[in-house]
Amino acid sequence: MRRFIENIITMLLLGLIMIISLATIYFCLDVFGIIRVPAEYSIASLFYSKIEVIANGEPILEMPTQDKRQTKKRETKNDNTVENVIATEADPLAELDRLLAEQKEQNSSSLPEAVSDSNKFYYDQLDSYGKMIYEGLYENIDKLRSGTFTVQYDTLFNELLHEENGDKVLENSFQLAINALTFDNPDLFYIDVTKIFLLTEKTTRAFSRTYKVSIGCNEGKNYLSEDFGSETVVNSAISMTEKVKNEVIARCEYAETDEEKIKIVHDLLVDTIEYDMTAGKNIYNVYGALINKRAVCEGYARACKYILDDLDIPCIIACGIGQNSTGATETHAWNYVMLDGVWYALDVTWDDPVLISGIGSVRPESRYKYYLKGSDEFFKDHFEDGNIVGQSGFKYPSLSTSNYYNN
Numbered sequence: 219m220r221r222f223i224e225n226i227i228t229m230l231l232l233g234l235i236m237i238i239s240l241a242t243i244y245f246c247l248d249v250f251g252i253i254r255v256p257a258e259y260s261i262a263s264l265f266y267s268k269i270e271v272i273a274n275g276e277p278i279l280e281m282p283t284q285d286k287r288q289t290k291k292r293e294t295k296n297d298n299t300v301e302n303v304i305a306t307e308a309d310p311l312a313e314l315d316r317l318l319a320e321q322k323e324q325n326s327s328s329l330p331e332a333v334s335d336s337n338k339f340y341y342d343q344l345d346s347y348g349k350m351i352y353e354g355l356y357e358n359i360d361k362l363r364s365g366t367f368t369v370q371y372d373t374l375f376n377e378l379l380h381e382e383n384g385d386k387v388l389e390n391s392f393q394l395a396i397n398a399l400t401f402d403n404p405d406l407f408y409i410d411v412t413k414i415f416l417l418t419e420k421t422t423r424a425f426s427r428t429y430k431v432s433i434g435c436n437e438g439k440n441y442l443s444e445d446f447g448s449e450t451v452v453n454s455a456i457s458m459t460e461k462v463k464n465e466v467i468a469r470c471e472y473a474e475t476d477e478e479k480i481k482i483v484h485d486l487l488v489d490t491i492e493y494d495m496t497a498g499k500n501i502y503n504v505y506g507a508l509i510n511k512r513a514v515c516e517g518y519a520r521a522c523k524y525i526l527d528d529l530d531i532p533c534i535i536a537c538g539i540g541q542n543s544t545g546a547t548e549t550h551a552w553n554y555v556m557l558d559g560v561w562y563a564l565d566v567t568w569d570d571p572v573l574i575s576g577i578g579s580v581r582p583e584s585r586y587k588y589y590l591k592g593s594d595e596f597f598k599d600h601f602e603d604g605n606i607v608g609q610s611g612f613k614y615p616s617l618s619t620s621n622y623y624n625n
Contacts, residue, residue, distance in 0.1 A: 272418045336532035336556070340398035343612050347391035350374060352399055355433065362409060363452045365440030368417075371431040379418065379429040392416045392433070397607040401535050404520035404527075407459070407503035408452045413441035445499055455505055459524075462508040466525050476531050476557055477622070480564070480590070483525050487518060488570040488585060515567040519551040522566050532556035536614050538602040540568070552600065555590070560618045563596040564589060590622035 341352050354369045361367040378384040396414055400406050415436040421428045435441045446452045466486055470479040492512050500506030500517075507513040507521035519535045526533040533555045540550035552565040565588035588596070596617065604612035 336534050339534045340401050348395040351395040364449045365442035368432050368434030375431045376429045404524040407505045408446040410443040487566050515551045518567040522553045541599045561615045562590040562622050592620040593617040594619050
């Protein structure tokens, strides 16, 4: 009987030790965040638990365009054309000297001539975090039309956010990714990138922290542009722009070469869009260019890519600084297109001169002054910087040195 009692006690002690050991292991795994435990079953939460949701500190920056940094406007006459020139506060000529000195080196050291997919041109230059952000948004691109859909990344960036300055790295990658998305996909004209936030949920339990990331609107607001306040309006606007695009594509049906198709698109944009000097609505996107028929350089360039993408002609939006014949400068956007495996420059905006009443018509050659140009001629008054947002410095493919019609 005594031995039996001793055995029972031993078994109870062993069982108790096992329970204490398992509880200790469970506690340690929970406290140090080695395993994810729901709050209702978390031992650590009994000691300390806190959840914070943090929006990225500042709204995303947009590409600085001439109408947004202007200090004054003036018009200059050049071959019966008028160029809208914006002078910036910084010393533009000093900046141009620097860009001009670096232009040939940048062009020779930029991306290879054979870009695999111009629809992911900016995506390909993002870091790994930016690519993950871009991919999450792109996979839910149709859901973004609601203006309120939140893209969930869960703990994908948890390890990064535990590193020193990891939050700044992620925010920078986010800003580059969301802008890269809109430059690769100009059909996202209804999104206002300044209203999309990187949301970080930080959960602290005892000695552990866990970060979950999502992207969406902040404080219940939507991230649609002002003129597209609901998904219904967005869908209607998309239908309208697609209708115009399809009409242009239909005109290309009997074109025998890609160059002929580019010329049709170029001429239609020049003929139908009016350069906007009034800071009107949607002047930076395809809706303003194709529906309102008013745009600035970014709107022209986005509309050109929007149509050429559907014609399967490689086209990207480039940005930098333009300098007119008087030496005045402006931040500017244009396109690069590929023909026969070679890249050429195309500036539809500067081929669409603003006329002053009474000076006469524009000579035909002025309409093609910046049409399919090579680097030797185009870079005389265009300077790449690749700054679609902040000082991002995206690189562009090398252009043909000579113009298309010189080949």
